[in-house]
Amino acid sequence: MASVFPQALEYRSPGEKITFTSQAPKGSIVTVKIGDEVYNMQPTKIVPTEKVAYPDKYTFVYTVPNYDGVPRIIDLGAPEYTTYYNGVAKTTKAPATFGIIMNNSPFYAEVIKDVINTYQTPTTVNGAAYELYGGMIDSITAVAGSYIRLSSGLWVNKSDVKAYTTEMPLSPIITKSEYIAGEKWDELRFEISSPTAAIADYNGTNLKLNISNASPDAMLVQPDNSLFASAAITRTGSNAEYTFTLKENQTIEGYYIEKTDQGLVLRIKRAVIAQSGEFPLVGMTIMLDPGHGGSDPGAVGPLGAKYPEKAINLDTAFKLKSELEELGATVLMTRTVDKDVTLDERLTASRNARPDMFISIHANSMGDNVDISKVDGFSVFYKEKLAEPLANRIFNDTIGSLSRNNKGLHVRNLYVTRGTWTPSILFESGFVPNPNEFEWLIDGNEQAKLAKSVAESVVKYFTLKPIE
Numbered sequence: 001m002a003s004v005f006p007q008a009l010e011y012r013s014p015g016e017k018i019t020f021t022s023q024a025p026k027g028s029i030v031t032v033k034i035g036d037e038v039y040n041m042q043p044t045k046i047v048p049t050e051k052v053a054y055p056d057k058y059t060f061v062y063t064v065p066n067y068d069g070v071p072r073i074i075d076l077g078a079p080e081y082t083t084y085y086n087g088v089a090k091t092t093k094a095p096a097t098f099g100i101i102m103n104n105s106p107f108y109a110e111v112i113k114d115v116i117n118t119y120q121t122p123t124t125v126n127g128a129a130y131e132l133y134g135g136m137i138d139s140i141t142a143v144a145g146s147y148i149r150l151s152s153g154l155w156v157n158k159s160d161v162k163a164y165t166t167e168m169p170l171s172p173i174i175t176k177s178e179y180i181a182g183e184k185w186d187e188l189r190f191e192i193s194s195p196t197a198a199i200a201d202y203n204g205t206n207l208k209l210n211i212s213n214a215s216p217d218a219m220l221v222q223p224d225n226s227l228f229a230s231a232a233i234t235r236t237g238s239n240a241e242y243t244f245t246l247k248e249n250q251t252i253e254g255y256y257i258e259k260t261d262q263g264l265v266l267r268i269k270r271a272v273i274a275q276s277g278e279f280p281l282v283g284m285t286i287m288l289d290p291g292h293g294g295s296d297p298g299a300v301g302p303l304g305a306k307y308p309e310k311a312i313n314l315d316t317a318f319k320l321k322s323e324l325e326e327l328g329a330t331v332l333m334t335r336t337v338d339k340d341v342t343l344d345e346r347l348t349a350s351r352n353a354r355p356d357m358f359i360s361i362h363a364n365s366m367g368d369n370v371d372i373s374k375v376d377g378f379s380v381f382y383k384e385k386l387a388e389p390l391a392n393r394i395f396n397d398t399i400g401s402l403s404r405n406n407k408g409l410h411v412r413n414l415y416v417t418r419g420t421w422t423p424s425i426l427f428e429s430g431f432v433p434n435p436n437e438f439e440w441l442i443d444g445n446e447q448a449k450l451a452k453s454v455a456e457s458v459v460k461y462f463t464l465k466p467i468e
């Protein structure tokens with residue numbers, strides 16, 4: 001019984017439905033013992049085309065019970081699976097234990113690194129969700145192998161937090177909240193009685209702030225020049241959730257949470273508007289991220305190592321840099337030479353600089369089974385709603401002005417497009433393995449045309465805003 005559950009330590013909360021699985025020959029009676037209770041397992045239907053005596057899968061859906069009193073965390077041991085077949089009973093113990101974290105257990109995780117990622121499921125394969133910051137504390141509602149689930153429902157890596165229990169539950173109270181309007185960034189400051197975790201999310205209309213385990217003391221008072229028409233507080237589970245609704249014709253261009261000694265600050269960026277005249281981008285900082293580099297060549301084309309994607313990206317980035325500088329912008333780059341830069345280093349550079357825009361520059365590879373001479377064109381990727389207007393602008397302008405084939409505008413959770421403090425996008429200039437497209441990609445004049453077109457899009461983006 002190789003696949004019995006759980007294969008790694010598993011703790012869940014009351015009310016969750018957990019499927020225990022086992023395999024046994026068709027016609028067996030199978031039970032699972034969880035703690036002191038024995039439950040019958042049900043066979044799932046055998047696949048009709050199966051000719052060999054392949055074992056059936058047996059399952060039992062366990063609803064995690066709630067207990068009052070102590071202890072609040074209960075270890076039920078390793079589940080035992082017993083198969084009765086042809087008059088013989090055979091018992092197998094799961095390799096790991098199962099347990100219950102009762103509601104409101106004083107069981108906590110404290111972030112022990114500057115910035116950590118959270119995940120929607122206990123795996124990294126679907127990419128990260130929100131960031132949490134050093135010193136933030138949240139209650140633990142589940143453990144699955146090397147992942148821990150927090151009260152927000154998000155999972156974190158065990159190695160990114162310190163897990164501990166306390167005598168009494170922590171109950172953070174939001175004692176003061178304040179809206180401070182600034183020139184570039186507005187600040188929503190929250191004083192909280194004990195450190196807690198928080199995440200923020202923006203959908204184009206509403207900015208939501210979810211503060212873990214916290215009770216709000218009073219609604220925050222908004223100034224006349226607030227970015228928001230309204231603000232509301234609701235309780236979601238044990239958390240306080242603020243919903244801020246943007247004023248009509250208002251937009252924001254970044255947001256992030258900062259943990260402070262007193263509590264936390266949600267910083268929200270007001271729309272950045274281009275200057276009129278010859279230098280429309282004066283006062284703006286734009287970060288360019290030439291993809292790959294060093295030991296990572298990226299996509300490889302007809303010339304192989306002589307002119308791989310990493311070199312095309314860097315050449316294009318330099319041309320875009322000069323165009324943007326001529327328009328008055330300050331341009332930062334995640335690399336200026338052919339060297340290794342990790343994805344995390346690129347995102348961290350953006351997080352530290354908080355530029356007014358982040359553009360990652362790439363060119364595509366393609367699969368082995370496609371006709372390489374037939375695949376060409378321009379595509380743009382973004383993750384955050386915040387970046388959608390910029391992604392749209394650059395995509396539509398480039399397809400239009402340069403008559404590039406449309407390879408689509410895509411929402412994708414790419415590492416470098418995760419920044420919420422600035423519109424962050426990634427474009428794929430063309431397909432490196434296609435010989436015709438490759439000629440275009442390595443042609444300095446064509447790179448300059450693309451750079452000029454993107455720079456014009458950047459100016460338009462900063463000029464044409466739906467602001468009154």
Ligand SMILES: [Zn+2]
Nearest residue numbers: 291298362363
């Ligand atoms: Zn690439």
